[in-house]
Amino acid sequence: MTDDASTPTTPATPAPESITTIACVGIGTIGGGWAAYFLARGYRVQAWDPSPEAGNRVRRLIDAAWPALTQLGLSENADPENISVHTDLAEALDGAQFVQESAPEVLEMKQQLLADIDAHAADGVVIASSTSGYSMTEMAVQAANPERLVVGHPFNPPYLIPLVEVVGGEATDPAAVQWASQWYEHLGKSVITMDREVPGFIANRLQEALWREALHMVDNGEATVEQIDRSITDGPGLRWPLQGPMLTFHLAGGPGGMAHMLDHFGPSLKSPWTRLEAPELTDELRESVVAGCDEEAAGRSVPDLVAERDRAIIAVRQVIDQLRRDAA
Amino acid sequence: MTDDASTPTTPATPAPESITTIACVGIGTIGGGWAAYFLARGYRVQAWDPSPEAGNRVRRLIDAAWPALTQLGLSENADPENISVHTDLAEALDGAQFVQESAPEVLEMKQQLLADIDAHAADGVVIASSTSGYSMTEMAVQAANPERLVVGHPFNPPYLIPLVEVVGGEATDPAAVQWASQWYEHLGKSVITMDREVPGFIANRLQEALWREALHMVDNGEATVEQIDRSITDGPGLRWPLQGPMLTFHLAGGPGGMAHMLDHFGPSLKSPWTRLEAPELTDELRESVVAGCDEEAAGRSVPDLVAERDRAIIAVRQVIDQLRRDAA
Numbered sequence: 145m146t147d148d149a150s151t152p153t154t155p156a157t158p159a160p161e162s163i164t165t166i167a168c169v170g171i172g173t174i175g176g177g178w179a180a181y182f183l184a185r186g187y188r189v190q191a192w193d194p195s196p197e198a199g200n201r202v203r204r205l206i207d208a209a210w211p212a213l214t215q216l217g218l219s220e221n222a223d224p225e226n227i228s229v230h231t232d233l234a235e236a237l238d239g240a241q242f243v244q245e246s247a248p249e250v251l252e253m254k255q256q257l258l259a260d261i262d263a264h265a266a267d268g269v270v271i272a273s274s275t276s277g278y279s280m281t282e283m284a285v286q287a288a289n290p291e292r293l294v295v296g297h298p299f300n301p302p303y304l305i306p307l308v309e310v311v312g313g314e315a316t317d318p319a320a321v322q323w324a325s326q327w328y329e330h331l332g333k334s335v336i337t338m339d340r341e342v343p344g345f346i347a348n349r350l351q352e353a354l355w356r357e358a359l360h361m362v363d364n365g366e367a368t369v370e371q372i373d374r375s376i377t378d379g380p381g382l383r384w385p386l387q388g389p390m391l392t393f394h395l396a397g398g399p400g401g402m403a404h405m406l407d408h409f410g411p412s413l414k415s416p417w418t419r420l421e422a423p424e425l426t427d428e429l430r431e432s433v434v435a436g437c438d439e440e441a442a443g444r445s446v447p448d449l450v451a452e453r454d455r456a457i458i459a460v461r462q463v464i465d466q467l468r469r470d471a472a
Numbered sequence: 473m474t475d476d477a478s479t480p481t482t483p484a485t486p487a488p489e490s491i492t493t494i495a496c497v498g499i500g501t502i503g504g505g506w507a508a509y510f511l512a513r514g515y516r517v518q519a520w521d522p523s524p525e526a527g528n529r530v531r532r533l534i535d536a537a538w539p540a541l542t543q544l545g546l547s548e549n550a551d552p553e554n555i556s557v558h559t560d561l562a563e564a565l566d567g568a569q570f571v572q573e574s575a576p577e578v579l580e581m582k583q584q585l586l587a588d589i590d591a592h593a594a595d596g597v598v599i600a601s602s603t604s605g606y607s608m609t610e611m612a613v614q615a616a617n618p619e620r621l622v623v624g625h626p627f628n629p630p631y632l633i634p635l636v637e638v639v640g641g642e643a644t645d646p647a648a649v650q651w652a653s654q655w656y657e658h659l660g661k662s663v664i665t666m667d668r669e670v671p672g673f674i675a676n677r678l679q680e681a682l683w684r685e686a687l688h689m690v691d692n693g694e695a696t697v698e699q700i701d702r703s704i705t706d707g708p709g710l711r712w713p714l715q716g717p718m719l720t721f722h723l724a725g726g727p728g729g730m731a732h733m734l735d736h737f738g739p740s741l742k743s744p745w746t747r748l749e750a751p752e753l754t755d756e757l758r759e760s761v762v763a764g765c766d767e768e769a770a771g772r773s774v775p776d777l778v779a780e781r782d783r784a785i786i787a788v789r790q791v792i793d794q795l796r797r798d799a800a
Contacts, residue, residue, distance in 0.1 A: 212782045299707045304785045307707035334706035342694045344745030347703035350682045353746040357681035363751040366670045369764020373716025375675035378662035379627045379635035381712030388701025417672030418681035420748035423691040436697020457632045463787040
């Protein structure tokens with residue numbers, strides 16, 4: 145599109161680096177956690193919440209989070225007091241250049257609230273929802289301008305866990321998805337941009353599979369709650385902060401990596417090691433997984449990755465052991 | 473049973489603290505990792521492996537692991553050279569007071585090897601298998617004395633990951649299971665003793681559910697390998713070294729903990745957030761999970777656990793960030 149003055153122009157979405165003021169709509173555990181994070185990054189926060197308790201609650205949450213945020217490093221202008229709490233939505237949205245909605249997971253509430261936010265937010269402002277379960281396609285149905293509505297799904301606590309999953313609905317402008325991804329990256333987040341809606345996004349699907357298998361085991365008396373937790377904290381959980389499940393199995397294949405692992409252990413996908421049926425290990429799936437691991441490894445050999453893993457496990461164990469001693 | 477001299481007595485299993493010599497049967501990645509761990513704990517290791525390469529390979533593995541083991545703290549008498557490698561099984565088992573079998577995951581090979589070990593090991597010596605997939609009931613069929621055969625399933629690398637899952641087969645003497653659990657605890661391991669055989673034990677079932685869901689997502693083009701790994705490393709993987717999946721959801725419930733979480737988010741078990749169907753959330757299952765979390769929390773309130781979690785996430789993030797900077 146040219147800069148022709150006769151062309152109707154879309155109102156400009158502010159450049160991420162020009163943003164100073166953010167609206168947090170809903171300030172429970174997740175919304176309040178976002179508010180703490182935005183404050184630590186030096187932004188002004190205007191919060192909306194219908195509860196008369198919300199102001200005190202978010203104050204306590206920010207005070208509790210601030211030492212952690214300080215330890216991780218505050219941005220210039222970071223000020224835990226730079227927040228106002230409103231019961232009037234229009235007031236909270238006045239002047240906001242980005243909106244993070246974190247209302248309870250009730251579809252009708254989200255639909256109404258996103259429509260109200262859309263009605264009050266300045267033109268061009270992108271509106272993100274923290275929803276962990278709904279698609280933007282189903283949440284955006286009442287909004288007049290669904291093209292600027294995106295999912296920006298954080299992990300609890302949003303002020304410490306870097307991951308944010310970004311995805312639009314059917315009516316979302318791809319430019320809004322791209323803008324939101326750039327904005328969260330500018331904020332210092334680890335962003336995963338999905339090109340289509342999948343129920344539960346990515347991390348929650350993985351977590352949910354594990355959680356459901358755990359519930360089955362408790363239900364059948366196969367394991368206790370404590371055994372399930374310890375099987376993760378003292379087992380694979382020590383590897384996962386550095387290397388995810390894919391790279392973990394890349395290393396399990398020895399020097400031959402994921403290719404060897406799939407060729408050798410592929411048959412175990414037929415084993416009844418979980419209630420979840422595995423997909424057929426086609427040549428195409430094998431190639432996707434092997435190529436993806438090679439790409440992630442980025443030239444590092446399996447022994448290189450083993451050495452990195454070992455350093456990480458030692459360091460993580462020392463950190464956790466020390467924290468447990470301190471707590472005892 | 474009384475100490476009546478006329479009663480046939482079972483040969484005594486050595487007390488864990490009296491053990492000095494261990495046989496490692498099979499010294500690939502897992503068996504060699506066990507050997508490194510036993511050496512670091514001050515034991516004499518007698519290894520058996522049919523491969524002429526095995527001696528050099530295990531030497532390289534021990535040399536690579538030793539700095540890590542040194543950093544975690546060596547026991548008195550720890551000596552990386554205190555190992556002999558044999559191609560004759562009887563030689564490797566001569567004088568061994570405990571046997572750790574880590575042969576390839578081929579059922580017929582395990583059956584034959586466990587029978588051979590049983591034939592050569594001194595009476596009363598407990599024999600553990602590192603198998604990640606077979607039950608002792610199916611592996612023990614050829615052994616003359618199946619009562620002393622147990623599964624002692626480690627996680628890779630066995631010299632750094634504390635978890636060991638212990639379970640017997642149908643013919644295993646419960647005393648051997650109990651002895652193996654005490655022995656691994658004496659060694660400094662985090663032991664989970666299962667009272668019945670479940671395919672894949674506990675941690676692998678949880679890991680396998682996650683892995684299969686990940687394969688489905690790659691297969692359907694819903695996520696890339698890199699996105700799957702990052703969704704864990706930068707997301708829930710940062711919480712799991714301190715708090716497992718159960719305690720994680722205990723905290724997701726706010727001050728009401730797991731009880732509130734199940735009452736509030738129970739319906740999401742019906743959501744298509746993974747291909748794995750959840751069990752019915754009966755009152756009984758709800759009570760088991762809530763009681764298990766209360767027991768694990770051991771008097772710590774949800775805010776206490778949140779504070780512990782936040783300290784752990786910060787420390788783990790700092791450790792991982794530093795390792796990534798060092799590697800770059």
